[in-house]
Amino acid sequence: MIPHVFITGATGYVGGDFLHVLMMAHPEWKISALVRDSEKATKLISEYPTIRIVAGDLDSASLIEEEVKNVDIVFQIADCDHTGVARAIAKGAAHHTADRPCWVIHASGTASFIFEDMREKTCGIQRTKEYNDWDGLDELLNLPDDACHRDVEKIIIAAGQMDAERIKTAIVSPPTVYGPGRGVIKQTSIQAYFLARDVLKRKKGIIYGEGNNVWSQVHVQDLSDLFLLLGEAAAAGGGNATWGNEGYYLSEMGSYAWGDVSRAIAQVACEKGYIPTAEVTNLDDGELMGENLGYGQLMWGSNSRGTSIRARRLLEWTPTRPTLLEEIPGIVDGEAQSLGIAPLEVPTVLCEA
Secondary structure, eight states: OOOEEEEEOTTSHHHHHHHHHHHHHOTTSEEEEEEOOHHHHHHHHHHOTTOEEEEOOTTOHHHHHHHHHTOSEEEEOSOTTOHHHHHHHHHHHTTOBTTBOEEEEEEOOGGGGOHHHHHHTOOSOOOOOOEESSTTHHHHHTOOTTSTTHHHHHHHHHHHHHOTTTEEEEEEEOOEEESOOOOSSOOOOSHHHHHHHHHHHHTSEEEETTSOOEEEEEEHHHHHHHHHHHHHHHHTTTTTOOOGGGOEEEOOSOEEEHHHHHHHHHHHHHHTTSSSOOOEEEEOHHHHTSSTTTTHHHHHSSOBOEEOOHHHHHHOOOOOSOOHHHHHHHHHHHHHHHHTOOOOOOOGGGGOO
16 A cells, blocks of 8 residues: 655755655655645645645644544654644544554654753753663653653654554654755754854854763754654554654764864864864853853753664664764855855964864
């Protein structure tokens, strides 16, 4: 049977890259995409003529419920903090039967791990706590209510618990996502890209606190491979994947310290002539939480560490793309081009580490 698929976030960074992979791997699948912008919808159809556009947004609850009711697999790769779309998906999935279950694959994020830093207002310190999705599964399913994304995850988890025969759920929780996207509309991410952009605007390197805080990382193209593996498992009736209470997948390919990223951005920006020196300046609390850097503590000052065991062990997911540090030159060039910044005349000695 050819599966019917409904996807949200198809014009975004992660969702767009995944749609590219899905269309290349399974052009025979029947795919519908929720798109609110008619211009973006036209671009999507131009690239993928067989796709069916569902005109609406994440607040179109009745529309989403109806779509989910009539498909086999749902990929929710849009706003992971939108409770309305999660509830609509859960309601639509409840219409399914045991002989034709609904497979719901929801994209969350490991900002859910930063609650200790947010509670204590710490920035740049290293925390050793590391989550995993194998023997640490119960901890992931029961994160505190003040954790980021937790309210939406609870809706997805509850839907899978309501009737495990009719509703099969999986949560994919990526950490820092980076790398060139292959989607039609958006090809860049946020965390490291916004930091590079701010460095270029300030004309100097910046670091948050001690810079010892650690995040896990995943290249967007490796992440898309994981979504595809889960989709293929769903189309095969579950495959080797686990679902419901065992359907929580971290997705990482190692970790990095934000201080190393900050210094690498400054070094590369200097060597390329965008800023006059590779030195980095430590931001104080006022600058960190100021108007222009309100998300600084969340994105660049916190810790989010997790180990992906489940996808590797069950699905043979093997991330192979470059690390975040290896992608820094391309990120700096891309942000400079976006800002229209031309190289400065910089003596090479100033860029020595």
